Amino acid sequence: MTDRTHTAAVNGATGAPLWLLAELTYRCPLQCAYCSNPLDFAAVKEELATEEWLDVLAQARAMGAVQMGFSGGEPLVRQDLETLVAEARRLGFYTNLITSGLGLDEARIAALHAAGLDHIQISLQASDPDVAAAVAGSPKAHARKLAMARAVKAAGYPMVLNVVLHRHNIDELDAIIALCDELGADAWSWPNCQMYGWAQLNREGLLPSREQLETAEATTARWRERLAAQGRDMRLLFVVPDYYNDRPKACMGGWGAIFMTVAPDGAVLPCHSARILPMTFPNVRERPLREIWYDSEAFNRYRGDGWMREPCRRCDERHRDVGGCRCQAYLLTGDAAATDPVCSLSPEHHRIEAARHQAEAGERSVTGLTPRNVHESRVFCRA
Numbered sequence: 001m002t003d004r005t006h007t008a009a010v011n012g013a014t015g016a017p018l019w020l021l022a023e024l025t026y027r028c029p030l031q032c033a034y035c036s037n038p039l040d041f042a043a044v045k046e047e048l049a050t051e052e053w054l055d056v057l058a059q060a061r062a063m064g065a066v067q068m069g070f071s072g073g074e075p076l077v078r079q080d081l082e083t084l085v086a087e088a089r090r091l092g093f094y095t096n097l098i099t100s101g102l103g104l105d106e107a108r109i110a111a112l113h114a115a116g117l118d119h120i121q122i123s124l125q126a127s128d129p130d131v132a133a134a135v136a137g138s139p140k141a142h143a144r145k146l147a148m149a150r151a152v153k154a155a156g157y158p159m160v161l162n163v164v165l166h167r168h169n170i171d172e173l174d175a176i177i178a179l180c181d182e183l184g185a186d187a188w189s190w191p192n193c194q195m196y197g198w199a200q201l202n203r204e205g206l207l208p209s210r211e212q213l214e215t216a217e218a219t220t221a222r223w224r225e226r227l228a229a230q231g232r233d234m235r236l237l238f239v240v241p242d243y244y245n246d247r248p249k250a251c252m253g254g255w256g257a258i259f260m261t262v263a264p265d266g267a268v269l270p271c272h273s274a275r276i277l278p279m280t281f282p283n284v285r286e287r288p289l290r291e292i293w294y295d296s297e298a299f300n301r302y303r304g305d306g307w308m309r310e311p312c313r314r315c316d317e318r319h320r321d322v323g324g325c326r327c328q329a330y331l332l333t334g335d336a337a338a339t340d341p342v343c344s345l346s347p348e349h350h351r352i353e354a355a356r357h358q359a360e361a362g363e364r365s366v367t368g369l370t371p372r373n374v375h376e377s378r379v380f381c382r383a
């Protein structure tokens with residue numbers, strides 16, 4: 001937790017946002033079964049226009065935000081991406097593109113470079129092309145991603161390769177790390193799948209077993225030693241997933257503490273998943289960003305600790321983990337103000353234990369996952 005977050009979490013004092021995540025679109029050529037976009041993404045028909053995004057960037061920077069991510073969906077679907085990147089850079093943001101790599105080609109890499117983009121993060125689904133195809137819903141995407149990762153490096157970009165781990169690819173971690181190494185990535189990241197959006201729908205089919213996690217942790221440790229022996233300074237992080245912890249994470253560094261997401265239609269959220277919560281989020285088309293951040297009911301609802309229930313309310317750890325994740329609490333208990341059930345002190349912790357037991361029982365096929373798709377999204381809209 002940063003000093004700023006800590007201050008906000010403890011005193012309820014609201015500092016400026018540090019991070020702006022611009023989710024430019026929910027459109028995407030892939031169908032990842034763990035997509036963090038909302039299940040009813042098809043209900044969001046309209047996207048902010050270029051001029052509106054430019055205004056959002058200016059407002060966020062004026063408030064003090066310094067880091068910015070362009071994501072989606074697939075942000076490369078937006079033909080104005082280069083314009084937005086150039087403006088973000090001009091305003092003084094450190095800019096990061098979070099992409100599948102589809103929609104990228106040498107010309108666009110050059111255009112993004114000219115626009116001043118600082119950093120590209122490409123996601124891979126696996127090292128095994130068949131697993132990658134099954135998870136992304138595309139037989140051709142994997143080869144294209146590898147080609148684009150090479151092109152990004154050839155253009156001299158700092159590149160992060162990101163591989164979300166789950167029960168169908170975690171056993172190939174050794175090969176995944178070798179692939180990241182071979183592609184020349186400057187940083188590697190393999191977060192365990194977070195169970196939001198489509199991943200929550202597919203949770204039973206995605207959650208790894210404890211044995212798989214232990215093997216993956218040992219693989220990471222082996223690579224750490226190997227790289228250190230080669231004198232290479234790579235930070236390899238293996239973070240145990242929430243469902244195998246007995247304390248929750250301080251999600252987003254605290255609600256409305258350092259992070260804000262602007263969704264494709266202009267809704268402003270304290271995290272990328274918050275649309276699932278039974279509350280109304282303000283929109284940049286209706287209110288200035290500063291007013292939304294400091295004064296809106298949505299951003300203030302879970303700031304500080306006044307909203308907490310037992311056992312968080314009197315817990316000594318409440319300023320460290322801020323009671324966990326509001327979205328996870330809602331998804332698992334139906335109450336967004338509940339203690340995150342990941343916490344072993346939560347009366348609902350049995351839900352996490354039950355999910356773990358399910359993960360230990362039986363094999364599940366990667367082809368049994370529900371891909372992110374418009375048809376199902378429409379069904380969720382109607383519901």
Ligand code: SF4
Nearest residue numbers: 312315317318323343
């Ligand atoms: Fe954190 Fe609440 Fe659990 Fe205490 S009871 S450790 S504050 S989640």
Ligand code: FES
Nearest residue numbers: 251271325326327
């Ligand atoms: Fe929304 Fe944690 S993902 S608060």
